[in-house]
Amino acid sequence: MVLLILVVVAAKYMDMDLRLLLPYLLPPAVLFISLYLVFSAYRRKPSTAKLPPGKTGWPVIGETWDFVRAGRSGTPEKFVNDRMSKYSTDVFRTSLLGDNLAMFCGATGNKFLFSSENKYVITWWPRPIQRILSFPEEIVSSSKDDSTILRRFLPEILRPEALKHYIPVMDSMAKDHLEADWSQNKQVRVLPLSKKYTFALACRLFMNIKDHAHVRRLENNFTLVSDGLVSVPVNFPGTTYHRAVKGGRIIREELLAIMMQRKTELASENYEEGAEGTDLLTRMLLASDENGRPLNERDIAYKVLGLLVAGHDTTSSAITMVIYYLAEYPHIYQKVLQEQKEIAMSKAPGELLNWEDVQKMNYSWSVACEVLRVSPPVSGTFREVIADISFAGFTIPKGWKAYWSVYSTHKNPKYFPDPERFDPSRFEGKGPAPYTFVPFGGGPFMCAGKEYARLEILVFLHNLVNRFKWEKVIPNEKIMYTSFAMPVKGLPVLLQPLQN
Ligand SMILES: *[C@@H]1O[C@H](CO)[C@@H](O)[C@H](O)[C@H]1NC(C)=O
Ligand SMILES: *[C@@H]1O[C@H](CO)[C@@H](O)[C@H](O)[C@H]1NC(C)=O
DSSP states (O other): OHHHHHHHHHHHHHHHSHHHHHHHHHHHHHHHHHHHHHHHHHHSOOOOOOOOSBOOOBTTTBTHHHHHHHHHTTOTHHHHHHHHHHTOSSEEEEEETTEEEEEEOHHHHHHHHHTOBTTTEEEOOOHHHHHHHSOHHHHSSOTTTTTHHHHHHHHHHTSHHHHTTHHHHHHHHHHHHIIIIITTOSEEEHHHHHHHHHHHHHHHHHHOOOOHHHHHHHHHHHHHHHHHTTSOOOOSTTSHHHHHHHHHHHHHHHHHHHHHHHHHHHHSTTOOOOTTOOOHHHHHHHOBOTTSOBOOHHHHHHHHHHHHHHHHHHHHHHHHHHHHHHHHOHHHHHHHHHHHHHHHHTSOTTOOOOHHHHHTOHHHHHHHHHHHHHSOSOOEEEEEEOSOEEETTEEEOTTOEEEEETHHHHTOTTTSSSTTSOOGGGGSTTOSOTTTOOBTBOGGGSOTTHHHHHHHHHHHHHHHHHHEEEEESSTTOOEEESSSEEETTOOEEEEEEOOO
């Protein structure tokens, strides 16, 4: 690449003052070109491989800017849709963050990528993001085996039966939160409040941290981390990215300290499991791999930080967007209220929600799914290609990165007729075709937190609609899709308490 740039620069100079510079520049240019050719001949096997169509844009940054700009201007689907119609509806080539990348499209592309895990692809995060999340010495190691045990273990502890115990905790925390942070005000900004709530809940359920000041300290550090994930990755004192790396380190160290303390408690004789179930961290500490060895504590800290990142901004974005669309469509709000009111009335005074109650929230969940379809919190995830892939007549070489995007299906009229229309009934009956509605990914490594997110959104919604009606302060507040979907001003709303 550097060689190419030099050659281009050389060529430019030759244009300007050909005769003068030619004797000096021609030999190096020839040398560069021949070196480059030799170099590429060594690197690339002479094969007839047909790469996916597409263009790679600028050197190094590739098409990253177009990708980011589409999201910022509120039409993230544009990047994918334009290229699907121009190049191929199955897979096209682009370049993001300095890597060659194959973007898999449509239900077939999603299905292929989701079912190729560990065979053709592995999960991959851009290196700057790894640096924020990992312990330094672990960045260099391949992400393939650093936590395969944990990956098998996580879906286990996030499965519905294990999460049942969390529902009453979620319910009582939602009630407290609405009482303390919402009911005292006529007007609130939804995004910061839903972040505060989801973070406090994660601290409680993942680590059994209840103390408000402690939660606040962690949240402040965590905010540094999530801001840094989308910043320019320059690790120099004073930059957002530098603060994120530091914040990530503080949180991991804090997690290690909590684990030490928890181990002492577990070893003491009078340890008793709490009635509402044990927090995630403790359960990870108690678990062991197939050889009976306990899980590595640093892996646990890394994983819990990853879970906070994966779970916090995404669920707070989802909750915010549900509130956004319910303000937009009063008739849908009314139907949600009716469903939730019936559930509330079936409970004794002070009785908290349970698993059966949540199973009755069918209409509310269809609404939430429609929100996740039109404004998904996350647009897709990266993979690294570990063996040559042949797909739809093209070859995607080993070493490339791959990406799938919710937008190749969510906003595609082939799968969702009239895709701009907000219509929860799409999720009634049989619902969308397989691999078309993918806000949580799919396949064996589908987002482990899907069920957690469902419970969190529904329990919060139950409490909110039973207490308030709301109206947007900014009628057509724009939605931006940067790292996560969010209204640009954080969704200020006017609250109107309901009389019960
Ligand atoms: C981050 O955590 C540390 C240690 O708990 C604390 O001293 C610091 O104040 C926190 N940072 C912020 C911005 O709150
Ligand atoms: C709600 O959905 C469940 C399955 O998800 C179904 O068994 C139940 O009958 C549905 N309830 C209503 C009221 O539609």
